[in-house]
Amino acid sequence: MRAMVCYASFSGNTKEVAELISGNLSEEGATVDMYRITNRNLSIPDPSMFDALFLGSFTWAKGATPKIVKDFVYQLGYKPENVFVFGTGDTQFGGDDLFCKAADKLAKFYASPLPPLKIEQSPRGTQEGKVIQWTEGVVNYCQQYLIK
Ligand SMILES: Cc1cc2nc3c(=O)[nH]c(=O)nc-3n(C[C@H](O)[C@H](O)[C@H](O)COP(=O)(O)O)c2cc1C
Numbered sequence: 001m002r003a004m005v006c007y008a009s010f011s012g013n014t015k016e017v018a019e020l021i022s023g024n025l026s027e028e029g030a031t032v033d034m035y036r037i038t039n040r041n042l043s044i045p046d047p048s049m050f051d052a053l054f055l056g057s058f059t060w061a062k063g064a065t066p067k068i069v070k071d072f073v074y075q076l077g078y079k080p081e082n083v084f085v086f087g088t089g090d091t092q093f094g095g096d097d098l099f100c101k102a103a104d105k106l107a108k109f110y111a112s113p114l115p116p117l118k119i120e121q122s123p124r125g126t127q128e129g130k131v132i133q134w135t136e137g138v139v140n141y142c143q144q145y146l147i148k
Contacts, residue, residue: 001028001052001139001142001147002030002033002051003031003033003050003053004033004034004035004045004047004050004053005018005035005056006034006054006055006056006072007037007057008038008058008068008069008072011058013119013122014058014087014088016122016124017086017119017131018054019034020123020128020132020135021054021086022034024132025135025139033050044072044075051146052082052142053082054083054086055110057102057103058088060102065105073106079110080110081111081113082142083107084112084114085106085116085117086117086118086134087100087104087119088100088119088122089102089119089120090120099120103117103118104116113145114137114138114141117134
């Protein structure tokens with residue numbers, strides 16, 4: 001399985017999730033490339049080169065998708081069918097309604113085959129198991145439906 005993990009992160013939480021996902025994918029035997037989304041995305045990955053595109057984002061003010069992520073989506077220019085979304089957020093900014101709202105919106109936009117992974121701030125500790133379980137779910141899905 002060839003996987004691309006793209007993520008945006010300001011303070012490091014989403015980067016940690018991306019690294020955990022990447023590590024888990026490698027353990028599952030996948031080939032993994034990572035790409036950090038910034039405000040200067042000069043050369044972005046081509047999703048058609050991968051079996052699965054993992055897209056990670058934090059959530060910004062009042063449930064917003066960060067501008068750098070929206071710009072990245074615009075640059076991609078089309079909706080690949082194999083996008084799996086993960087996000088970090090913080091329930092103190094609007095409770096459950098706005099928690100990881102960007103991940104929800106991106107998963108809906110890309111009609112992601114599986115629900116997005118949502119992590120409260122850092123994935124280290126008790127939430128690490130959640131990341132592993134979700135990643136395994138994606139790998140199983142890809143093996144069953146996407147990889148010919
Ligand atoms: C100004 C501000 C607004 C935020 N708004 C939300 C929000 O609406 N929903 C949410 O789930 N998290 C919100 N957060 C929390 C961040 O998404 C969370 O800290 C995230 O883990 C940061 O990711 P990063 O460390 O990868 O940059 C907000 C944080 C800040 C600083």
